[in-house]
Amino acid sequence: MSIENNNTHARCVVLVPLERIDAANAVIEKFSLQASTEHAPSLAMAEICLHQQHLQTNKAWITEQKSPHLVLVHAQELEGLADMIHAVRKFLPTVKITELRDGRLEEIENQRAVVDNLGEMPIVHAEQVDADELSMLLDNKTQEVDE
Amino acid sequence: MTLERNTRGLCVFVGPFDNHISSEMEQRTKNVRNVYDAIGELATCTASGLVEAVVLHESCIEANPSAYIDALRRVDPTTVILVASKNTRYTSADATVSITDDSKKISFAITTAKADPSSLSLAGEIDLDEVLGISDETMIEKDASALGDVDLVRALMHAPASFKETLIELLVQQTGWNKCAIVDEHTSVDEDAISAPIRYGHEEHGILSAIGATSSEVTRWARWAACWLDLSRRQQNLKLLAYRDELSGAWNRRFLHTCLTRELKIAREARRHLTIMIFDIDDFKHYNDRWGHDAGDEIIRELVKILRTIIRKGDHVCRIGGDEFAVLFCDPEAPREPGSNHPTTIEILAKRFKDQVRQAHFPKLGLEATGVLSISGGLATFPWDGMDIDSILLKADQRLLQSKRQGKNSITIGTEE
Numbered sequence: 001m002s003i004e005n006n007n008t009h010a011r012c013v014v015l016v017p018l019e020r021i022d023a024a025n026a027v028i029e030k031f032s033l034q035a036s037t038e039h040a041p042s043l044a045m046a047e048i049c050l051h052q053q054h055l056q057t058n059k060a061w062i063t064e065q066k067s068p069h070l071v072l073v074h075a076q077e078l079e080g081l082a083d084m085i086h087a088v089r090k091f092l093p094t095v096k097i098t099e100l101r102d103g104r105l106e107e108i109e110n111q112r113a114v115v116d117n118l119g120e121m122p123i124v125h126a127e128q129v130d131a132d133e134l135s136m137l138l139d140n141k142t143q144e145v146d147e
Numbered sequence: 148m149t150l151e152r153n154t155r156g157l158c159v160f161v162g163p164f165d166n167h168i169s170s171e172m173e174q175r176t177k178n179v180r181n182v183y184d185a186i187g188e189l190a191t192c193t194a195s196g197l198v199e200a201v202v203l204h205e206s207c208i209e210a211n212p213s214a215y216i217d218a219l220r221r222v223d224p225t226t227v228i229l230v231a232s233k234n235t236r237y238t239s240a241d242a243t244v245s246i247t248d249d250s251k252k253i254s255f256a257i258t259t260a261k262a263d264p265s266s267l268s269l270a271g272e273i274d275l276d277e278v279l280g281i282s283d284e285t286m287i288e289k290d291a292s293a294l295g296d297v298d299l300v301r302a303l304m305h306a307p308a309s310f311k312e313t314l315i316e317l318l319v320q321q322t323g324w325n326k327c328a329i330v331d332e333h334t335s336v337d338e339d340a341i342s343a344p345i346r347y348g349h350e351e352h353g354i355l356s357a358i359g360a361t362s363s364e365v366t367r368w369a370r371w372a373a374c375w376l377d378l379s380r381r382q383q384n385l386k387l388l389a390y391r392d393e394l395s396g397a398w399n400r401r402f403l404h405t406c407l408t409r410e411l412k413i414a415r416e417a418r419r420h421l422t423i424m425i426f427d428i429d430d431f432k433h434y435n436d437r438w439g440h441d442a443g444d445e446i447i448r449e450l451v452k453i454l455r456t457i458i459r460k461g462d463h464v465c466r467i468g469g470d471e472f473a474v475l476f477c478d479p480e481a482p483r484e485p486g487s488n489h490p491t492t493i494e495i496l497a498k499r500f501k502d503q504v505r506q507a508h509f510p511k512l513g514l515e516a517t518g519v520l521s522i523s524g525g526l527a528t529f530p531w532d533g534m535d536i537d538s539i540l541l542k543a544d545q546r547l548l549q550s551k552r553q554g555k556n557s558i559t560i561g562t563e564e
Contacts (some may be wrong), residue, residue, distance in 0.1 A: 042218035049222045051188035053506055079210050084183045091187030
C-alpha cells in the first residue's frame with residue numbers, strides 16, 4: 001500500500017542512519033509529517049512507545065486518534081532493525097510501519113501477524129463418502145437412483 | 148484495615164542468563180531475547196505487573212550501550228537498569244554487576260540502586276569545581292623548580308583537577324627519581340619500576356610506581372602521598388555534601404545560588420539567554436499524609452530520576468525545598484546523545500517532563516495511584532524576565548503560582564499574566 005498525505009496528523013518517528021539525515025528531512029517535508037528523527041532503532045522504538053503512551057493517556061480527550069507512525073528511511077543499514085520491527089509488531093500492533101521505496105512510503109506487510117492471528121489451523125475434515133459418491137463428485141455425474 | 152502493598156515488581160532479564168538465576172530471584176522474573184523486547188515490556192506493563200528492574204547481559208548491548216540504556220530510560224525512567232558485565236563498568240546504568248553474580252547479588256544491587264540516590268551519579272557526572280567556579284589556574288603561582296607543600300594546598304583550593312599532577316611533580320623534584328607515576332592495579336609498569344600501595348587506613352588511592360628508587364623510599368613516599376590524596380578526596384566529598392541534597396541526589400539551594408550567579412555572568416558576557424524552571428508537586432502533603440513519609444520520599448527520588456532522563460548534559464536539577472525543585476537550563480548545545488535527536492527547546496523539555504510525571508508509577512502509592520501525580524511550574528528567562536538572580540527566581544515563582552491558580556498540572560512558560 002502506498003501512503004501519500006493521509007497520516008499527517010499522526011505522531012511520527014523517522015528512523016534513519018545519521019549520515020542519511022538529508023533523505024529523512026526530504027521525506028518529512030514531502031509528506032508533511034509531524035516527525036522527530038532517530039538514528040538508533042532502540043531510540044526510535046522508545047519514542048514510538050512514548051507516543052503510544054501519550055495516546056493512551058489522552059484517549060478520553062481526543063475524538064479522532066491516529067496511531068503512531070514509524071517511517072524507515074534507509075534503515076536496513078542499521079543493526080537490529082529486524083528485531084526492532086518484530087518487537088514493535090508484538091507489543092504495539094497498531095503502530096503503522098512504512099518504508100521509503102522509490103520515493104514513496106510503502107507500508108511493511110505484517111505477514112507474521114496474519115499467522116499469529118489464526119486461532120486454529122484451517123483444516124476442514126470432510127464427511128465420509130463412499131465410492132459411488134466419490135465417483136459422482138469426480139465425474140460430475142448425477143447418481144442414478146436404484147429402483 | 149491495613150493493606151499490605153507489594154512493592155516488588157517484575158525483573159526482566161535480557162539475554163543469555165542461566166535459568167537458575169532468574170528462578171532464584173526474590174522478584175518475579177521474565178526472560179526476553181533482546182533489548183527491544185525489554186522496551187516493549189516496559190511500555191506495555193500494566194499496573195499489576197510493573198517492571199522494577201531490567202538486567203541487561205553485556206552481549207546484548209555491545210553494539211550501542213548508551214542508546215539501548217537511554218531508550219529504556221526514556222520509556223520508564225523509574226525502572227532500575229543493571230548491566231551484567233565481565234569487566235566493563237557502564238556509567239549510564241544504575242549499577243554494573245558481574246556476569247558471574249548470583250541471584251542474591253543481583254537482587255541486592257537492584258535494592259541498593261533503588262534506595263541510594265548517590266548511585267544515580269547525578270552529582271558525579273559533572274565537574275563540580277568547574278560549575279562552582281573553584282577552578283582558577285591564575286591563583287596558582289607555582290615555582291616549577293622548587294615546589295613545596297604550599298603548592299599542593301593551592302592546587303587543592305584552586306585547581307583540584309590538577310592536584311595529582313602537582314603532587315607527582317613535587318615527588319620527582321624532592322626525590323630525584325627518573326620517573327614516577329600513580330597507577331592502578333591493572334596498569335602495567337616498567338620492569339625496573341619499584342611499586343608500593345598508596346593506602347590511608349582502609350582507603351586505597353592507587354599504587355606509587357617509580358624508576359630509580361629503592362623499595363624503602365617508595366614505601367615512605369607512598370605513605371606521604373596517601374595523606375595528601377586522602378585529604379583531596381575528603382575535600383571533594385565535603386564539597387558534594389555541602390552542595391547536594393542527600394535524599395534525592397539532586398543539587399541543593401546553595402548550589403543553585405552559586406551556579407546561577409556564575410551562569411548569569413556567562414550568559415551576560417556571551418549575550419545568551421538562560422532559563423530557570425521552578426516547580427512543585429501538586430498536593431504533595433496529601434501523599435505524605437495518606438501513604439506516609441516513606442512514600443513521599445520515594446516520590447521525590449523518582450521525580451529526580453525522571454527529570455534526569457529528560458534534561459540535557461549541561462542542565463542542573465536542584466531541590467530547593469520540601470517538594471520544590473528548580474531546573475537550570477544552561478546547555479545551549481543540541482543533542483544530548485550522539486545519534487539522538489533529543490528535544491532541545493526548553494518548552495518541549497518542560498512539557499515532556501510534566502507528561503512523564505503524569506504517566507509515572509510509584510509502587511509505594513499502590514496500584515490505584517498510577518498516573519495521579521502532577522506538577523505545576525513556572526519558567527523565567529534572562530534577560531527578558533529579570534537581570535539578576537532574585538528577580539528571575541521571583542518571576543519563575545510567580546508563574547508557578549499562576550499555574551496553581553489555573554488549576555494545577557500545568558507549566559506557565561512566559562506569556563503575560
